[in-house]
Amino acid sequence: MTKSAPRTRIQEKNRSAILEAGLEVFSKFGYRGSTVDKIAEAAGLSKPNLLYYFPSKEAIYLELLSGLLDTWLDPLRALNDDGKALPEILDYVGRKLDMARDFPRESRLFANEILQGAPRIEDALKGDLKTLVDEKAEVIRHWIAAGKIKDVDPHHLIFSIWALTQHYADFDTQVRAVLGGQDPFPGAEHYLEQLFTSRLKP
Amino acid sequence: MTKSAPRTRIQEKNRSAILEAGLEVFSKFGYRGSTVDKIAEAAGLSKPNLLYYFPSKEAIYLELLSGLLDTWLDPLRALNDDGKALPEILDYVGRKLDMARDFPRESRLFANEILQGAPRIEDALKGDLKTLVDEKAEVIRHWIAAGKIKDVDPHHLIFSIWALTQHYADFDTQVRAVLGGQDPFPGAEHYLEQLFTSRLKP
DNA sequence: CGTTGCTTTGACCACTTGGTCAAATCAAGC
DNA sequence: GCTTGATTTGACCAAGTGGTCAAAGCAACG
Numbered sequence: 001m002t003k004s005a006p007r008t009r010i011q012e013k014n015r016s017a018i019l020e021a022g023l024e025v026f027s028k029f030g031y032r033g034s035t036v037d038k039i040a041e042a043a044g045l046s047k048p049n050l051l052y053y054f055p056s057k058e059a060i061y062l063e064l065l066s067g068l069l070d071t072w073l074d075p076l077r078a079l080n081d082d083g084k085a086l087p088e089i090l091d092y093v094g095r096k097l098d099m100a101r102d103f104p105r106e107s108r109l110f111a112n113e114i115l116q117g118a119p120r121i122e123d124a125l126k127g128d129l130k131t132l133v134d135e136k137a138e139v140i141r142h143w144i145a146a147g148k149i150k151d152v153d154p155h156h157l158i159f160s161i162w163a164l165t166q167h168y169a170d171f172d173t174q175v176r177a178v179l180g181g182q183d184p185f186p187g188a189e190h191y192l193e194q195l196f197t198s199r200l201k202p
Numbered sequence: 203m204t205k206s207a208p209r210t211r212i213q214e215k216n217r218s219a220i221l222e223a224g225l226e227v228f229s230k231f232g233y234r235g236s237t238v239d240k241i242a243e244a245a246g247l248s249k250p251n252l253l254y255y256f257p258s259k260e261a262i263y264l265e266l267l268s269g270l271l272d273t274w275l276d277p278l279r280a281l282n283d284d285g286k287a288l289p290e291i292l293d294y295v296g297r298k299l300d301m302a303r304d305f306p307r308e309s310r311l312f313a314n315e316i317l318q319g320a321p322r323i324e325d326a327l328k329g330d331l332k333t334l335v336d337e338k339a340e341v342i343r344h345w346i347a348a349g350k351i352k353d354v355d356p357h358h359l360i361f362s363i364w365a366l367t368q369h370y371a372d373f374d375t376q377v378r379a380v381l382g383g384q385d386p387f388p389g390a391e392h393y394l395e396q397l398f399t400s401r402l403k404p
Numbered sequence: 405c406g407t408t409g410c411t412t413t414g415a416c417c418a419c420t421t422g423g424t425c426a427a428a429t430c431a432a433g434c
Numbered sequence: 435g436c437t438t439g440a441t442t443t444g445a446c447c448a449a450g451t452g453g454t455c456a457a458a459g460c461a462a463c464g
Contacts, residue, residue, distance in 0.1 A: 008411095010410085028319070030317075032235035037450090047413095048454080052411070108317055114376050116230070125379035125380070150400075153392070155381060157393075159369060159370075163373070170317055173319050174316050175361060177320075178332050187358055191355050194354070199401060212441080239422095257423095258423075259423090
């Protein structure tokens with residue numbers, strides 16, 4: 001559920017333009033490095049006009065963050081105990097890697113917030129996120145008990161999937177510098193599939 | 203080689219106090235989020251006094267960064283073609299994980315810089331870093347050709363080691379939130395050892 | 405056309421921030 | 435104790451920042 005639903009078409013347009021601009025700017029400069037002026041310019045509005053739609057810089061940031069956390073966890077929610085364990089996990093890896101490729105700004109915004117100690121979403125991490133991860137760790141434990149995959153620590157398995165996929169979005173600059181500008185994603189997809197298959201296939 | 207060598211004992215003491223304070227503050231708030239006042243306070247100096255030792259906020263940041271990149275790459279430099287391939291790689295993983303545990307501020311400072319697009323160290327990444335990684339990739343390729351480890355893309359192997367180890371420093375907040383405050387490192391060490399052994403052991 | 409309510413803006417303000425500077429303090433050798 | 439050079443500081447400044455506000459523009463409807 002989004003904030004108080006905008007009524008007019010123009011409100012809807014401007015609010016979403018601001019959020020898009022906010023994502024662009026916040027993900028590039030971090031919260032402190034972003035200015036209301038920059039966001040306003042990116043959204044094609046004047047600063048006071050932007051502040052007519054959102055009460056403050058922080059309000060934009062918070063709305064982005066809360067929307068993001070959901071989107072970001074959707075692939076994990078989709079991880080279900082539907083028979084084939086390994087393909088299910090490989091699918092999750094693939095979906096996360098796709099997101100790193102297609103939504104790097106979202107990944108970086110999130111990374112920025114966690115790096116600063118997650119001051120604004122600590123509760124969500126200790127609450128919803130922990131609950132969801134614990135739940136999925138249980139699913140993985142069942143797969144292990146049933147002999148469908150090898151014995152691994154489910155939490156660290158999940159962490160490793162996050163780390164490996166998000167690395168390609170968050171550290172994009174470094175990865176491309178080392179690869180000499182070459183697109184990392186085809187290679188990454190193959191590498192990660194092999195990596196997790198080797199570790200998990202019984 | 204460090205900057206112009208400080209002459210007096212007091213200069214040495216204050217300069218290193220400032221660098222220590224800078225590391226503390228920059229790694230916590232990022233470049234833009236850090237103020238000269240905060241760094242000065244952490245170093246136990248007044249702002250003008252701090253600026254007597256360093257010409258600007260950026261100078262502190264740059265000196266930290268350039269010193270860091272070296273330290274950060276030392277473990278990779280130590281990766282040598284000395285017979286046993288897999289233990290060599292597992293050692294590298296272990297050393298990087300130790301650094302993530304013992305020097306998380308350094309890792310976060312670096313992560314912050316890369317996240318912002320590495321505006322101040324792009325050249326170093328495309329130069330020294332790429333050279334070093336390409337060189338070590340060649341070592342790994344030899345191991346593969348000699349049948350000492352399984353066939354993997356050397357660059358992505360190195361990326362995966364970086365991603366997995368630094369994740370525990372950079373995303374510490376998230377990891378601990380999900381684990382309910384439990385120390386992640388013992389579990390991480392075991393998980394990573396198994397992961398790379400499974401993938402690489404011929 | 406004129407009223408009404410949504411939208412936009414120029415001018416402005418208080419506060420933070422990086423950095424300067426002249427003057428004061430201090431330490432050490434003479 | 436006095437001189438000399440290193441160190442420290444209070445006062446200050448210009449630029450940038452988040453945010454306010456009253457007034458102006460604008461669209462739609464009677």
